[in-house]
Amino acid sequence: MLQNGTRTVGELVRVKPKNAVIKKTERPVQGLHGAPIEALPAGLRWDDVKAFLAVAEVGSLRAAATGLHVAPNTVRARIARLEDALSTLLLERSPDGVRTTIAGARVRELAERMRGAAVDTFSREPEYELRRPGELRIGASEAVGSGWLTPRLLELQATIPDLTVALQCDYDVHTERSDELDIGLLFRPPANPELVVSKLATLHFIPFASRGYIAQFGMPTSLDDLLNHRFVEQEAPGVRSDLLNQLVGSARPPGFLPIRTNSSLALFWAVASGAGIAFMPTYVMGVTRKLVPIPLPAQFKFELFYYYHPAARTSPPVIAAVAWLRSLFDPDIYPWFRSEFVPPSQFGGAMRSTGNVIRLFEPLIGDDIL
Numbered sequence: 001m002l003q004n005g006t007r008t009v010g011e012l013v014r015v016k017p018k019n020a021v022i023k024k025t026e027r028p029v030q031g032l033h034g035a036p037i038e039a040l041p042a043g044l045r046w047d048d049v050k051a052f053l054a055v056a057e058v059g060s061l062r063a064a065a066t067g068l069h070v071a072p073n074t075v076r077a078r079i080a081r082l083e084d085a086l087s088t089l090l091l092e093r094s095p096d097g098v099r100t101t102i103a104g105a106r107v108r109e110l111a112e113r114m115r116g117a118a119v120d121t122f123s124r125e126p127e128y129e130l131r132r133p134g135e136l137r138i139g140a141s142e143a144v145g146s147g148w149l150t151p152r153l154l155e156l157q158a159t160i161p162d163l164t165v166a167l168q169c170d171y172d173v174h175t176e177r178s179d180e181l182d183i184g185l186l187f188r189p190p191a192n193p194e195l196v197v198s199k200l201a202t203l204h205f206i207p208f209a210s211r212g213y214i215a216q217f218g219m220p221t222s223l224d225d226l227l228n229h230r231f232v233e234q235e236a237p238g239v240r241s242d243l244l245n246q247l248v249g250s251a252r253p254p255g256f257l258p259i260r261t262n263s264s265l266a267l268f269w270a271v272a273s274g275a276g277i278a279f280m281p282t283y284v285m286g287v288t289r290k291l292v293p294i295p296l297p298a299q300f301k302f303e304l305f306y307y308y309h310p311a312a313r314t315s316p317p318v319i320a321a322v323a324w325l326r327s328l329f330d331p332d333i334y335p336w337f338r339s340e341f342v343p344p345s346q347f348g349g350a351m352r353s354t355g356n357v358i359r360l361f362e363p364l365i366g367d368d369i370l
Contacts, residue, residue: 040110044085049111051078052090056108059097068194071179128315131182135166136317139177140185143264144304145169147287148328156324160317171236171262176307183308183321195307201329201337203281204301206344207294212274214292220277223247223296230255230276236262243279247298282336285344293344301341304329 040049054064055075065072083090090104100108131137136156140149145167157165168181176190184190189197207220220226226248233244248256259270271278272290279300284291306325312318331338335347 040107040114041085044082045078048078048082048085051075052082052104053108053111055079055091055098056100056104059094059099061098074179128309128311128313128318130163130315130317131180132166135164136160136321137166137168137180137182138185138321139168139170139181139183141173141187141264142169142171143281144185146265147268148283152324152328156321159320159324163317173236178307178309182312182315182318183306183325185304185306185325187302187304189305190307192307194310196310196313197305197307199303200306200325201304201331202301202339203283203304204299204336204341205279205281206299207277207296208271208280208284208291209277209294210272210274210290211292213271213276216274220294220296223298226277226296227253227256231257232267232270232276232278233257233260234262234264234267234278235260236264243300282342282344283334285336285347286334295343299341 051064051068051074054068055061058064058067061075062072065075068075079091086103086107088103088107089101090107091098092101092104093099138149139145146169149167153165153167157163168177170177173187176186176192176195177184178190178192178195185200187203207226209219217229220229231244257276259275261267261270267278268280268284270276271280272288277294279298280291282293285293306322308318308322327333329337335342336344
């Protein structure tokens, strides 16, 4: 919204500002304050100018967002900020999508002249602002967020006591949400090239069952023997639910799949309660003693990445959170996060060093400890 209350490109609805008379034939092109736009003022952000140029060139906000590898809302926000800085409207609806206003055409001309070698004339990224004031928002999958991060959130919060640590758990492990998160965790690098991305850990998945299930049905002895057992399956966005078909095929006996869920926590409870076998990350050995790893030649691994906006490189809360995350996934402390597969039988003392993560579930599902 501009200084006089006029809505900007956020809604792409153009309302003529109060006390402003802008004729189609008016020259020179003027901003809302009546000053001719002869040059772009110092201090404009290149991110904002680049977003405007992208929309002006393709005539579509959504197509521009795709080309920039950012969310449409990010493009809207950047153009709205540029319009506010220039105190003029730059874009308006057209039958074919979006087009520049008379002022927008002039700004485009000036910006294109300055693009390239002259990018240094624009301001550097300002101090990073959290996505929501007073909160540090961290996004992760439901399994990683609930089972591994939650028990240690207070450790992070103690380092940033003036902020709320807001953990956003999601069933989709592949969709980037940088427009609403300060730090995100994904099982593949996000496509947005503007983000800072780094590998955090490797998660290894093997089959697990409960002690009660093994006592009742026995331990599978081969991949073919799996069809003589029961499985619990997770089906959610980004989860490779087809892996089971690769192991045992699609022709399954009745009763083979008693439970299917989209929740990794529901999967955990079902298996811990003896409902069947399921593939789980080996770090569950540091969360509970109720589950037993099944020694079969079936292992899958997925890399875990974290990302944040480049402007957050010097943000104290983000720096603290990244250090906290790295400590939680340190492969020297937690061998289940190493790039190479480490059998659970070799975890040794690591399972005793996971602190309050172990105590999260043990009182809820039994006292039998290895």
